[in-house]
Amino acid sequence: MDKVKVTIDGQQIEVDDGSYVLEAAKSLGIEIPTLCYYPYMAPYAACRICCVEAHGVGGWSKIVTACNYPVWDGLEIYTDTPRVINARRTNLEMLMANCAPVPVLHRLAQQLGITEPRWKTDTNYTCILCGLCVRICDEVVGAHALAFINRGAKRDVSTPFQLDSESCILCGACAKNCPTGYIKMEEIENRYIVHKEMNLSPNAAITLPFRQAVPNVPQIVRENCIHYKTGGCMVCAKVCPKDCIDYGDRPKFEEVEVGAVVVATGFDSFDPSPMKQYGYGKYPNVISSEEFEVMNNAAGPTGGKIVMENGEEPRAIAILHCIGSRDHDYHKYCSRVCCMYSLKFSHLVKEKTSAEVYQLYIDMRAFGKGYEEFYERILDEGVNVIRGKGAEVVPSGYRQHEEGHLIVRCEDTLIGKYREIPVDMVILSTALEARQDAKEFGRKLNISTGADGWFIEAHPKLAPVSTTTEGIFLAGACQGAKDIPDSVAQGGAAAAQAMKLMAQGEVMMDAAYAVIDEAFCSGCKMCNDMCPYTAITFDDAKKVSVVNSALCKGCGTCVAACPAGAIMARNFTDEQIYAQIEGMLS
Amino acid sequence: MSFEPRIVGFLCNWCSYTGADLAGTARMKYAPNVMTVRVMCSGRVDPAFVLDSFRAGADGVLVCGCHFGDCHYVEGNHKCMRRIAITKRILKGMGIQPERLRLEWVSASEGARFQEVVDSFTEEIRALGPMRLKEWAFIPEQVEAAAAAHGE
Known part of the structure; x- marks a missing residue:
């Protein structure tokens, strides 16, 4: 493409012929205010805030709109002359004459030195009729659900006949890009709003599957993506500098021939909602250990702050052990890790807040290397450790001074007394349980599951990582509840067993045939x-x-x-x- | 002396034999009347084994395999189930109560179930009483003896 030389505010730049002044100014880092500009659409010059002064050969000059004025060789542009400021001021004042002072206009007015617009308005109407929404819906989204209606003073943007439009895919592109916030998203007849927020969250169309995902690359969520609804948009492909977006990509099945398989499918976290006595899912401040971990994550929704649902810091937290484990109604086994992670929680709470912490345990199983020492350290930190399983969590409020709290009822078996502990937050240390589809998955691999759903090893002592099927090994919590060091050790052992098979290069057959x-x-x-x-x-x-x-x-x-x-x-x-x-x- | 049934148990190597092993390592107490023969799969259990057990003087035969879908050899237990059904008809034709042959599914983790199966089957056979097959006429030697007695 041909290049042309333009000068903006005295700085010369070479840009593609056919591009616009606004783009050239942007690449020089010169700020030109805009309201109706969207980089992935044809310019429209509706708001006229982007006006600049163009000087040509021979000394002529005129005010032009930067967004749709094409560059040509020898063009000189000034963005900051009194003439430009005056033109922008007048244009803004005219916009403000028909539009309530929304923040964006107010900010621009301040920048341009308008203290009092010459033409007043007392309307609540916030549309500046820039048509950005209409153009986005047509050109980018391709839904054609919005249009200008009426004429003159009654001109407005709306769906046909101002009714709920079936063409609207509720993508939110109009609302997201509306400069004044005139367009708002509402649920229409339970139809699902595609983009509640435009960020890397599960509601967005492009998102990381989860934090720390491997590979850590974003993916398109088809049901949220505008492109798969209308065939339009494709803004992400225009934005991506490396052309990484592939709309035709599909999940693929790949067949890999292997000599050994290590099963490391992990565990599910026990869902405490069937245990009505703890009010999980009923009281917002009763949370599971997994949710507490998410909250504690510095990259998590609260930025690592320990807060209640109302955003306040809790004054007292109860941590209830053995939720779903060592319980004849749910899992009889001990989940092994809960005691220690609960102690870790109390340490974190003590570190981050000034809250009182109550640990309600059946038996403190600090079984590993350095664990007992950690337990003692927690005791020194002033954590209240109560021997007795939490029996019930109830809202307080039946006593005046305890309103808004939760009450944890338990029996302190060391002093032999029934206790009621007022707290702000309850953390349920939920059990580890076998993956829901473990049995089904085990059948595919021809390995069996035990009564608890964990995969069975070939021998509990002599072959703890092997299975009854040759060449299939177990690692981690899929074989039974275990903590990280144990999982790593077993993973290493399983890998070594698999390596052994591969290193031998040949398989020993059973003599029974x-x-x-x-x-x-x-x-x-x-x-x-x-x-x-x-x-x-x-x-x-x-x-x-x-x-x-x-x-x-x-x-x-x-x-x-x-x-x-x-x-x-x-x-x-x-x-x-x-x-x-x-x-x-x- | 009370009647102690003698029962031959055919246990598949992967599920039931391991389950029986589990019952043992877990120190579960169950009737000592079942004597086990380990086979690789319940599909290996030839109807002839069952008949031979009765011939040799067993009062009952217990065949245990994996639950459906758990078979180490994909579907050996399905084949076993069909064979046992036929074997029961053969037994009936021979005048042996088909209840003396029982097929049960016991997985490797079901030590307690193995205990329960063995105990209940032993009780059932005890109630049925001894086989007394050797007293019956169609044992070849006895047939010959009877024939000789009739002077044929």
């Missing part, structure tokens, strides 16, 4: 369909079935099915089993 005695095989093919591993094939030349010993897993189903008794399961032969029966019953 089936063998067909060709002399007895009648070629009935009954066994061929029996085999779940398709290890038995029919030899057309010899008219007998043949077992591929590498494929055979030695289940013996074919042996039991063979009408001729021609198949022998090695190490589990008929003779061996008959001998066992005979031996047992003789």
Whole structure:
């Protein structure tokens, strides 16, 4: 593209022919105020706030709007002359004549030195009729739901007949870009607003799946994206300097051939809402340990501040242990990690706030290296440690001075007394439980789950990372509730086991497999369909079935099915089993 | 002396045998009447094993495998279930109560269930009483003996 030289406020710049003055000024870092400008649309010059002074060859000059005045070679632009300021001031005053003083106009007026607009208005109407919303809806979104209606003094922007428009996809682009805030988003007949906020949050169309996601790259959420509703927009593709946006990208299934599998599917956090006595989901200040962790995250919604629902710092916090663990109605097992993370919570609360902390525990299980010492440190920090499971959380208010609090009821078993503790916030230390789909997933891998849903290791002592299926190993909390050091250790062990398989380069087969005695095989093919591993094939030349010993897993189903008794399961032969029966019953 | 049933138990290696092992390591007490034969899969249990057990003097036969969907060999337990159904009909035809043969699904984690299955089956067989198969006429030696007695 041809380049042209323009001078803006004395600074020379080379820009593409056909671009506009506003863009050239922007690349020089010169600020020109705008109201109706949107970089990814054709300029419209409706607000006329961006006016600048253009000087041509021969000494002529005139006021032009920067957003839609094309550059040409030798053009000189001045953005700060008294003539420009005067023109902007007049234009702004005229806008203010028909529009209530919204913040953006007020700020501009201050910048341009208007103390009192010459033409007054007493309206509440906040539209400056710049048409940005109409143009965005047409050009960017492609929904064509908005238009100008009426004429003259009654001119306005609206949907057809001022009714709820079915063309509107509730994307919020108009409201987001409206300079004065005239357009607001409302839920229409329970239709879902696409963009509640335009940020990297779950409501946005482009978002990180979660913090610390790997790979840590944003993705488009199709149901929120304007492009997938109308085919328009594609602003993100225009913004992205590296052309990374691919609208055609789809989730793909990839088949990877591997020699070993390490299962590390982790755990689910117990949902305490069925335990009505703790009021989780009913009282906003009763939160689960996971929610407290999110709150504590410096990159989290509260910026790491420990606050109640109303934004105030709590004065007292109760941490209830064993919610869902060591409980015969839910999980009988001990979740192992809760005692220690609850102690960590109280340490964090003490560090960040001046709140009183009450720990309500059944048994303090500080089992690991340095854990008991940490427990003692917590005691020194002045945490109130009460032996007795929290029985109930109720709102206070039945006593005057306790309004707005929560009351935790418990039995302090060390002093043998029933206690009621007024607190502002309750943290439920919820159990670790097996993933909901663990059983289904285990079936896919042919590994089994125990009564609690955790995957079963091949042997609790001698093969703690192996499973009954060769080449599949377990690591972490998918095998049972465990803390980070244990998970890391088990992960290392599982990786080493997998490496061992790969380093060997060959697989040791079990000696138990089936063998067909060709002399007895009648070629009935009954066994061929029996085999779940398709290890038995029919030899057309010899008219007998043949077992591929590498494929055979030695289940013996074919042996039991063979009408001729021609198949022998090695190490589990008929003779061996008959001998066992005979031996047992003789 | 009270009747102590003798029961042969065919347990699959991956679920029921491990489950029985678990019952043992957990020190669960169950009837000592079941003598176990480990097979790799309940699908390995040939109906002939069941018949042979009765021939050899068993009062009952217990076959245990994995729950459906849990089979280490995909669907050996399905095949076992069909074979046991047929075996029961054969038993009936032979004059043996089909209740003397029982098929149960016990997973590797169900030690307690194994205990319960063994105890209840033992009680059931105890109620049915001894087999007395050896006193019956169709044991080959006895048939021959009876034939000899009739002078044929």
